[in-house]
Amino acid sequence: MEKLNPQQVARIYNHLIQAGLSDTVLHELFNHLAGEVEHYMWIGLPFESALDKALLEANIEAISRRPLSGRELQEASLDDIVFQFRNKAYGAYDLRQSYNKTLRNAFIMALGLCLIGMALLQMIARGTWSYLSMWGAIWLVGLGAVTFAAFSWYLEHERQKQQYSR
Numbered sequence: 001m002e003k004l005n006p007q008q009v010a011r012i013y014n015h016l017i018q019a020g021l022s023d024t025v026l027h028e029l030f031n032h033l034a035g036e037v038e039h040y041m042w043i044g045l046p047f048e049s050a051l052d053k054a055l056l057e058a059n060i061e062a063i064s065r066r067p068l069s070g071r072e073l074q075e076a077s078l079d080d081i082v083f084q085f086r087n088k089a090y091g092a093y094d095l096r097q098s099y100n101k102t103l104r105n106a107f108i109m110a111l112g113l114c115l116i117g118m119a120l121l122q123m124i125a126r127g128t129w130s131y132l133s134m135w136g137a138i139w140l141v142g143l144g145a146v147t148f149a150a151f152s153w154y155l156e157h158e159r160q161k162q163q164y165s166r
Helices: 006-018 023-043 047-058 060-064 070-075 078-082 092-097 099-126 134-165
Strands: none
Touching: 006 023, 006 047, 023 047, 092 099, 099 134
């Protein structure tokens, strides 16, 4: 790998300062940019061509247009950071936002169905059924869990339909 001499390092650093980057972004971008330039020089490009190619790929304007400040980045969720410059309207953002609720509903639904299945098997094995027995209570708890999960899914589905109809 080709190493940059001090003049080349200073040229890259001055270019980043002239671009008006903040200190937090400047040092991180400098390391990446210097690494890219060294890589292109190792391939065989002269310094000028390597710098131009690295700057063309880096697109400093895109890097410096960061609407979230440092404090906002600390408080933002991973979804907000990932979808910062992307189209949130096509559905992936909403899927990621509702993932926790969907996972909770799936777990409750599976647990409820297992309880119902166990109670049903017990009823078949005994040949009698009573809601006042322990297995009847397990049946009712399972039925309540399935009902809760289904109703929660329905409310979320209706909320999303209302949101998209606006």
